[in-house]
Amino acid sequence: MLDTSARLLRxxxxxxxxxxxxxxxxxxxxxxxxxxxxxxxxxxxSLGYPVHSTPGVAGGYRLxxxxxxxxxxLDDEEAVAVAVGLRTAANGTVTGIEETSLRALAKLxxxxxxxxxxxxxxxQTHTVRIDHGGPTVDSDVLTRITxxxxxxxxxxxxxxxxxxxxxxxxxxxxSLVSRGNRWYLVGWDADRGDWRTYRADRIxxxxxxxxxxxxxxxxGPDVAAWVQNRLAHEMWxxxxxxxxxxxxxxxxxxxxxxxxxxxxxxxxxxxxxxxxHLMAVVVAFLDVDFQVIxxxxxxxxxxxxxxxxxxxxx
Numbered sequence: 001m002l003d004t005s006a007r008l009l010r011x012x013x014x015x016x017x018x019x020x021x022x023x024x025x026x027x028x029x030x031x032x033x034x035x036x037x038x039x040x041x042x043x044x045x046s047l048g049y050p051v052h053s054t055p056g057v058a059g060g061y062r063l064x065x066x067x068x069x070x071x072x073x074l075d076d077e078e079a080v081a082v083a084v085g086l087r088t089a090a091n092g093t094v095t096g097i098e099e100t101s102l103r104a105l106a107k108l109x110x111x112x113x114x115x116x117x118x119x120x121x122x123x124q125t126h127t128v129r130i131d132h133g134g135p136t137v138d139s140d141v142l143t144r145i146t147x148x149x150x151x152x153x154x155x156x157x158x159x160x161x162x163x164x165x166x167x168x169x170x171x172x173x174x175s176l177v178s179r180g181n182r183w184y185l186v187g188w189d190a191d192r193g194d195w196r197t198y199r200a201d202r203i204x205x206x207x208x209x210x211x212x213x214x215x216x217x218x219x220g221p222d223v224a225a226w227v228q229n230r231l232a233h234e235m236w237x238x239x240x241x242x243x244x245x246x247x248x249x250x251x252x253x254x255x256x257x258x259x260x261x262x263x264x265x266x267x268x269x270x271x272x273x274x275x276x277h278l279m280a281v282v283v284a285f286l287d288v289d290f291q292v293i294x295x296x297x298x299x300x301x302x303x304x305x306x307x308x309x310x311x312x313x314x
Contacts, residue, residue: 004040007032011040013073015051015063022060037061076116083108083120093181096139134181135201142176144205145185149173154190154210160202169198172213176200177227184227188216195219197227236272240279240298244269245289254286268293277301 007030014021014029027034041051041061050066074082086105090098109117148155152172159169171187178184183200220226244251248259248267257271269290271279280301283290292298 004043008040008043009073011037012044012049012063015044015049015061016073020060020062026061079108079112079116080119080123083112083116084123087120087124093134093136093183094139094142095136137183137200141200141203141205142183145173145176145200145203148209149175152212152215154213155185155187156206156210157198158204158206159198170210171196171198172216174215174218175223177224179224179227179231184231186219186223186227195226197230232272236274238273238276238279238295240271240273240276240283240295241293242269242271242283243267243291243293244286251286251288255282257282277305280305 010030011026014026023034023037026037030037030040032040041053044051048066050064052062052064054060054062083105086101086108089101090105109120112120145155147153155169155171155173157169157171159167161167170190171185172190173185173187175186176183177186177197185198185200185203187196187198188194189196218226243262244267245265246267247265248261251259251267251269255269255271257269260268260270262268269283271282273279273282276295276298280298284302284305292302
C-alpha cells in the first residue's frame with residue numbers, strides 16, 4: 001500500500017486525468033477502503049484543491065475549478081510540451097504574454113527533473129525559429145474574441161481593410177483560426193449577411209459587446225479548410241484550368257495547383273494566381289502536352305511565351 005503522501009499525489013493525478021470518478025473506482029485504483037478515499041479527499045480540500053462530491057450509491061468525486069490555482073501534476077511528456085509551448089509563446093505572434101510566459105517557464109524549469117530539463121534545453125538550443133516579422137495580436141483581443149465565441153455574443157469592432165480603409169463591423173463570432181503568423185476570426189457579418197474572415201491584428205474591439213445570438217451552422221464542416229480556401233481566393237483572384245496529357249501522380253509535388261484525374265492518362269490542373277503570364281510559365285515548366293480550358297486569354301500568353309523562346313539565341 002502507498003504511504004499517505006504518495007497516495008495523495010496518486011489520487012490527485014487520477015482526479016486530473018478524468019472528469020468523474022466513483023468512490024469505488026478510486027478505492028480500487030489506490031488499493032484502499034472507500035473511507036480512506038474520503039479522508040484523502042478531505043486532505044486535498046484542506047490543501048486548496050476543490051474536490052466536489054455527489055452523495056448516494058452512485059456518488060463520486062470531481063476535481064473542479066477553485067478561486068486560486070493549486071499545483072498541477074504533469075507527466076513527463078506533458079511537462080515537456082508545456083515548457084516548449086511557453087518558450088514558443090515568449091517569442092510568438094501574440095503580444096502581451098511574453099513576460100508572463102517567461103515567468104511561468106522559469107517556475108516550471110525550477111521544478112523539472114534533470115532528465116526533463118535536459119530535453120527542454122536541447123530543444124531550445126538546437127531549434128532555430130525564422131522570424132517572419134509580421135504583425136502581432138494583443139492577447140486581450142484574442143481572449144475577448146474567444147469569450148464572445150463561447151458566450152454567443154455579437155462583436156462590434158473597427159476593422160482596417162486591405163487598402164487601409166477603416167470600417168465598423170458587426171459580426172457573430174464562430175471561431176479563431178491560426179494560420180502561420182496570422183490569426184483569423186471567422187464570423188457571420190451582420191451587415192453583409194454572409195460568412196467572412198477578419199485578420200485579428202486589424203481588429204479594434206468596441207465595448208460592450210452586442211446582443212446574444214443563436215449560433216448558425218458553420219460555413220463548412222472543416223472551418224480551417226474553409227479559411228484556407230477563402231484566403232487562397234482573396235490572395236490569388238485569377239483561376240486557370242488545364243487538361244494535362246499525363247496521369248496526376250506524374251505531376252504530384254511539381255506544382256502548387258490542384259490535380260484531379262481524368263481517366264488513366266490525363267488529369268485536370270487548376271492553378272490560382274494574380275498573373276496569367278506566370279501561370280503560362282508554370283504549366284510550360286511541367287514539360288507535357290496540355291490544353292487550355294479557361295480562361296481564353298491565357299492562350300495568347302502561351303503563344304507569346306513560345307515566340308519568345310523560339311527567338312532566343314542559344
